[in-house]
Amino acid sequence: MIWCSAFWPTRYSTSSWRIDLESTLFGRGLKPLAVATTVLLATTLALVFFYAPNDADQGFIQKIFYIHVPLAIVALFGFVAAGVMGAMHLRTRDDSWDARSYVAIHMGVIFGVAVLATGAIWAKGSWGKWWVWDEPTLVSFLIVFLLYVTYYPLRYSIEDPQRRARYASVFAITAGAFVPINFIAVRLAENLVHPRVLNQTAGDMPGEMRLTFLVALAGIALLYVTLMKLELTSKNARRQLRRLRMLLEDERTGGAAPPPVATVPAKPV
Amino acid sequence: MRAIAAIARKDLLVELRTKESVPAMALFAVTTFVIFHFGLDRDRLEGELAAGVLWVTLLFAAILGINRLFVAEREQGGFDGILMAPIERTSLLIAKAGALIVYLVALELIALPVFALFFIDQGFWDAVPRLAAVILLADLGLAVVGAMLASIAVHTRARDLLLPILLLPLTVPVVIAAAAATKPLLSVPLETSGVAKWVAVLALYDLVFGLLAYAVFDFLMED
Amino acid sequence: MPALPLDEAGKYVAGAYGVFVTLLLVYVSIMGMKLQRIEREIQELIELAQRRLKEHG
Amino acid sequence: MAVEPTVTASAGPEHAAAPSVDAIALDRLVRNYGERAALRQVSFRVTRGTTLAVFGPNGAGKTTLLRMLATLLVPHQGELSVFGHPLPREAYLVRPLVGLLAHEPLLYHDLSARENLDFYARLYGVEAAHARIAYLLEVTGMTARADEPVRNLSRGMAQRIAICRAVLHAPDLLLLDEPRAHLDPEAAAMAEPLIGAHTGITRVLVTHEIEHGLAEADQVLGLRDGTVLIDSPAGQIDARQVRALYGARS
Numbered sequence: 001m002i003w004c005s006a007f008w009p010t011r012y013s014t015s016s017w018r019i020d021l022e023s024t025l026f027g028r029g030l031k032p033l034a035v036a037t038t039v040l041l042a043t044t045l046a047l048v049f050f051y052a053p054n055d056a057d058q059g060f061i062q063k064i065f066y067i068h069v070p071l072a073i074v075a076l077f078g079f080v081a082a083g084v085m086g087a088m089h090l091r092t093r094d095d096s097w098d099a100r101s102y103v104a105i106h107m108g109v110i111f112g113v114a115v116l117a118t119g120a121i122w123a124k125g126s127w128g129k130w131w132v133w134d135e136p137t138l139v140s141f142l143i144v145f146l147l148y149v150t151y152y153p154l155r156y157s158i159e160d161p162q163r164r165a166r167y168a169s170v171f172a173i174t175a176g177a178f179v180p181i182n183f184i185a186v187r188l189a190e191n192l193v194h195p196r197v198l199n200q201t202a203g204d205m206p207g208e209m210r211l212t213f214l215v216a217l218a219g220i221a222l223l224y225v226t227l228m229k230l231e232l233t234s235k236n237a238r239r240q241l242r243r244l245r246m247l248l249e250d251e252r253t254g255g256a257a258p259p260p261v262a263t264v265p266a267k268p269v
Numbered sequence: 270m271r272a273i274a275a276i277a278r279k280d281l282l283v284e285l286r287t288k289e290s291v292p293a294m295a296l297f298a299v300t301t302f303v304i305f306h307f308g309l310d311r312d313r314l315e316g317e318l319a320a321g322v323l324w325v326t327l328l329f330a331a332i333l334g335i336n337r338l339f340v341a342e343r344e345q346g347g348f349d350g351i352l353m354a355p356i357e358r359t360s361l362l363i364a365k366a367g368a369l370i371v372y373l374v375a376l377e378l379i380a381l382p383v384f385a386l387f388f389i390d391q392g393f394w395d396a397v398p399r400l401a402a403v404i405l406l407a408d409l410g411l412a413v414v415g416a417m418l419a420s421i422a423v424h425t426r427a428r429d430l431l432l433p434i435l436l437l438p439l440t441v442p443v444v445i446a447a448a449a450a451t452k453p454l455l456s457v458p459l460e461t462s463g464v465a466k467w468v469a470v471l472a473l474y475d476l477v478f479g480l481l482a483y484a485v486f487d488f489l490m491e492d
Numbered sequence: 493m494p495a496l497p498l499d500e501a502g503k504y505v506a507g508a509y510g511v512f513v514t515l516l517l518v519y520v521s522i523m524g525m526k527l528q529r530i531e532r533e534i535q536e537l538i539e540l541a542q543r544r545l546k547e548h549g
Numbered sequence: 550m551a552v553e554p555t556v557t558a559s560a561g562p563e564h565a566a567a568p569s570v571d572a573i574a575l576d577r578l579v580r581n582y583g584e585r586a587a588l589r590q591v592s593f594r595v596t597r598g599t600t601l602a603v604f605g606p607n608g609a610g611k612t613t614l615l616r617m618l619a620t621l622l623v624p625h626q627g628e629l630s631v632f633g634h635p636l637p638r639e640a641y642l643v644r645p646l647v648g649l650l651a652h653e654p655l656l657y658h659d660l661s662a663r664e665n666l667d668f669y670a671r672l673y674g675v676e677a678a679h680a681r682i683a684y685l686l687e688v689t690g691m692t693a694r695a696d697e698p699v700r701n702l703s704r705g706m707a708q709r710i711a712i713c714r715a716v717l718h719a720p721d722l723l724l725l726d727e728p729r730a731h732l733d734p735e736a737a738a739m740a741e742p743l744i745g746a747h748t749g750i751t752r753v754l755v756t757h758e759i760e761h762g763l764a765e766a767d768q769v770l771g772l773r774d775g776t777v778l779i780d781s782p783a784g785q786i787d788a789r790q791v792r793a794l795y796g797a798r799s
Contacts, residue, residue, distance in 0.1 A: 045509075060501035064508040071512075090488050114515050118508040125504035147438035154435065157425035161583040162625075163492065167421050170485045171435075174417070177481055178439055185442035185470055189449060227519065234526050241533045246584060248540045275671035283659045286698075346655035350714075353619050354672035355644035492622050 027233035033226045040219035044212070052212040061125040066212055068118040070220040072141055075111035076179055078104050078224055079148060083176020086169030098165035101172045103231045105151050107224055112145040140186035147175050272356035276364035281371060283341060290334045291375045298330040298380040302387050314388040320451035323384055324444050327377065328411070332433050334372045335415035338365050339423040352490060362486040366416040373408040389455065396454040399464060403454070406471040407447040413475065414439050417482040420489050446470040570633035572597045572722055572751040573618060579626035580613055580775075587613045589775040590627070595768060597632075597721075600752040602766030602783070604759065604791050609772040611755045612652075615724045618753060619649040631722060645673065648720035650728050650744065654711035658700040662691060662710045665699060666717060673718035685713035689739050704731045709740065716743045723752045729761070759788045 048066045055062035082104035089097035119138045120130045133139060154171055158164040205213065284290055305322045306312070314322055342348045351361055385393040415436060422432040450467035453460035573595040580588040588610045595601045603611050616622045617629060620640040629636045631643045649655075656665045663682060670678035686692045689709040699707055708731045715723065723744055729737050742748070746765045756762040763769065769786045771779025771794045778794060779786060 061504055063505045067508060067512050090485070110515065110519060114512050117511045117515075121504050121508045121511065125501060143438055143441050147435075150431070150434045150438070153427070153431055154421070154425065157427050157431055159426075162581075163424065166488050166491065167424070170421065170489055173485060174439070174478075174481060177477055178442075181442050181474060181477060184473075185445045188466065188470065189445050230523060234523060234530070237530055238526070238533075241530065241537065242584070244537055245533070245540070248537060248544055271674060272672055275668060278671075279657065279660070279664075279668045282664065283657060287659050341657060341659075345657055346651070346653040347657060349616075349619075349621055349649070349651065349653070350655040350669065351672065352621055353644060353647070353649060354669070355641055355674075356672060 026229060026236050030226070030229050030233065033222065033229060037219065037222040037226045040215065040222055044216040044219045047212040047215055052208050053206065055209075058126055061122065064118055064122040064125070066216040067220075068115060068122055069213070070217040071111050071118065072115045072137070073217060074220045074224045075108045075115055076141070076144065077221075078108035078111065078228075079144065079179055080176045082108065082172045083174075086172030086176070089165060089169040090173075095165060098169060099232060099235055100228075101169060102155070103228050103235065105148055105172060106231065107228050109145070109148050109151070110227075111220075111224065112141070112148065115141060116145060134190055136187045136190035137183070139190070140183045143182050143186065144175075144179055147178060151175075270360075272354070272360035273364045273367070276351065276361055277367045280364065280368040284368070284372070290337050290372050294330040294333050294372065294376045295379040297333055298326050298376060299383050301326040301329065302380075302384060306387065311388070313390055314455075315390075316456035317448070317452045319388060319455040320448040322388070323381075323451060323455075324407075324448045326384075327373075327380065327407075328437075328440060328444055330376055330380070331369075331373055331411050331415065332436060334369060334376070335411075335419050335436065336422075336429055336432055338369060338416060338419040343423045348490075352492075358490045359483055359486045361490070362416055362420070362482060365419070366412040366482075369412040369415055370408050373411065374405075377404055377408075390457070392457060392459050393455075396459055399461065400451060400454050403447055403450045403464070403468060403471070406468060406475060407443050409475045410443040410471060410478065411440060413479045413482050414443075417478075417486065417489070420486070442474050443471065446474065570597075571595060571630075572599075572632060573601075573753070574630045575627070576629075577627040578617070578624055578629050580610075580617060580622060581625050587775050588617075591772075591775070591777055592627075593770055593777060593780045595751060595753070597751050598749055599767035600746055600754055600765055601768045601770055602762040603753060603755045603770045603772060604757070604762065604779070604794055605772035606795050608774075609794075610775040611772055612726060613775075614772070615649065615651070615726055615753065615755060618722070619647055619724055620644055621649075645718060646721045647724065648715035648718065648722070649724045649726075650711055650715040651724075651726050652730075654699070654707040655714065656699045656707060656710055659698055661696045661698055662686065662702070662713075663695045665710065666713055669714050669717055675718050681717065682713070685717065685743070688742060689713055689736070705733060705736055708732055709736055712740050712743055721750060723748075723750050725752060726755045727757065728754070729756070729758070759791050763788060763791070 044066065048063055052063075052066070054060055055065075082101045085097050085101035085104060089095070089101060116138075119135075119141070123132045123135070123138070124130045151168070151171055155164060155168050158167055302322070305326070309318070309322070311318070339348075342351065352358065418432055418435050418439070422428040422435065425431050446467045450464045450471070453462055453464055571594045573593075575594070576592050578588055578591045579586060591610070591614070593601075603614065605611050613622060617624060617636070618631060620636060620643055623637045632646055634640075634642045636643060656662070657668070660668065663686070666682045666685070667678060670682065675681055683692070686695050689712060691706060691709050691713070694702060694706060699710065702710070708728075712728070715725075725744060728740070728744055732740065744752070746752075754762060754765060763783055763786065766783040769779055769781060769783050769791065770777065771791060773794055779790065
């Protein structure tokens, strides 16, 4: 999972999230990542519209494939990765893992919106209606999306921050395990053979198409990682500000450093 | 084991005394069948339509029972009493899932005959043995995921709203598999093709989420 | 369903990529607003710090 | 008067660890609630068999402290051990030794007093449960009302059943959160042999009745905003100093 290491904050300390004002910076590797993403996405667009041949039977409409499928794959891997981060949070009690799990799901849901939108447009273009039930991957993606959307009401309906982080992690793990099972069940239920175009990802695509697809996939994956790093940086900045405000407003300490607030990672079990 | 028996026994005793969950679930199911009759405007159902009506009704009736599962613990201090006791905390999950299976079976003992009476002409009773296996496996899946989600939802503010929206997507595979397995059993003439495949999917679901719920439950109870 | 003529298909493809870009822009603008909120909050904290310095200074 | 049947809790080890070990030991214990600290760097010790009285205004962290000793809350920082068992790692060894009498009676309203006690006896693995329950019900004068649902009992009677529940498994540490609340004098006298001073059990008594608390305590702990302001033997503290805890913010 290449992106897991990419967004690991460069100066990772086990107490990275413990707020004693010198905590970890998430934004360190952001600039190179952003540059790489823009370059890759630009090449993707160029390849899609000037290099990849038109699909034999779907024609020009098939070009949506290069955006729709990578978004779906990256979103799903993001969800499963969020489950791993949730497990890491439960094991190490380090709140930064909970933040990563939250942001990973948040990004997955945003990418999910794009997947469903582009999927609907593609369905309208090639099959004449905005939604098709006999398209198993689209249907199972919708179910996964409906599940992950409930992450927000779950998170905001728990007051105690420690418990909220724990329950969010349990959700991330459960939903992460759900993704493959859901695909199996829906795939078995749809007796209709998968339309030719989408199962081309199995590699029997002509060379140019596969190259374009792989570049697109890399571009979208990097986009996911960059946006996630951006979100983590902004969340961390806002959290630091809240700490700073508490520190300044608390007239009892009047600026003296109060005890660190975040939880101590218990000895890993 | 002692703790599981103690908690399950307590739950069933409270249910027998208050008759809070099962009657409500049964009434809900029968009324839903009537609504389906008018909604679909059908006097007789078979095959996938029958399977669909049956499983959608059972799923939503189950939600009523799951919503009530941990309310007594939350409102009457049962959580503190149990979490302070020298027991494996996962016994609470197993006991609650077990109690939920008992409620579901009680619901099905009432709802299925009514369903057959309303919609099935004949041949229902020779489908029952296989149907019972499918139903039990589905109940196990609902019970495990339901008990885990109920223990999460009960600690939140909007628990009656949160539980259904969390549970429904998660139990889609159960409904798909159960309905697909029930379809041949309720078709006229009775078939049995494909039932095994879907029973396998149900078993896989129960196994994965059973292990997962067991593994994470301690974290849900910790404070 | 026969392949659409180029101009009509083009509409859909443009629509799909358009949706992707707009979502991206919406996200960037939200991040922009968050950045503004952070700046304003830093402003407030600086004033608070100066006041705190005067009191304890 | 019924004779108290001997009680062996099959679940617990042969009662507490070696007698010399402190009943309770806290070292810079911290418990947060989000950004706010409920307990800040709390440290104190309680020797076996003694009674610690805990005083302090609302929100001082008294209940948080009790719940941590009852293994219901996990420490966020610092060390906490009961009878030498560090928490939360060895919570399962501590649980059979601790009894909690909280604000809530922790009883199921739809079950009768006897059924509630029977349920907890099964949880704690109390042998000869029936004899033990019968004895406790008689001592607290609740035998007559033992088979009605707890829902029908008054708050005072429910408190008596809660006392039976707290001592059901003969704990070595009793955590009492304002035990005499809702109890009339007669009931309080009845509860004396179970949770009173001379039972010899280590007790942590949270109360606002300063004179009564001081009289019963061997050691006094004063808490305010999660920090320890008073920690001294009962003899060296008078009611005036304790009352100062509740004054306006200094």
